[in-house]
Amino acid sequence: MTEEGYEERLINEEYKIWKKNTPFLYDMVMTHALEWPSLTVQWLPDVQRVEGSDYTTHRLILGTHTSDEQNHLVIAKLQLPTDDAQFDASKYDNERGEFGGFGSITGKIDVEIKINHEGEVNRARFMPQNPILLATKSPNSEVFIFDYTKHPAIPNPDNICRPQIRLRGHTKEG
CATH class of the missing domain: 1.20.5 (Single alpha-helices involved in coiled-coils or other helix-helix interfaces)
Known part of the structure; x- marks a missing residue:
């Protein structure tokens, strides 16, 4: 071996x-296996709860670190159980080989939006005053500002990075 x-x-x-x-x-x-590793993760501040459900829906900012393929800034959502959710130890997931579960929660991360990004996403953060604005840092000297509401859920196949603003002046990579 x-x-x-x-x-x-x-x-x-x-x-x-x-x-x-x-x-x-x-x-x-x-646990959830992503297609590519992520060097950055941040919880977005908005949390949704459907009346009568046993979970809340949260969203995450992720960035890809690919091997010479197109990189993306990703907005993903997941469901977390509420405090009053009941754990069901009788459920067995054959695919994962695990016991347990919470009501209707799938425990998986769903990608909502993928935005083409220039180089890997070394860091991504939302603006506290306006969480739809995301700043990212890649290996080049630019910082990209994205308004994720202005990007389609599926990235443009031309693989061109189209941030709303490009900030220049950094001399080192992110």
């Missing part, structure tokens, strides 16, 4: 041990 294969097997084994022990370590754990 190659050293790389051994290392991957070791990582997978450690992950399985961690996942088996999560009920003892945390009140709740949701």
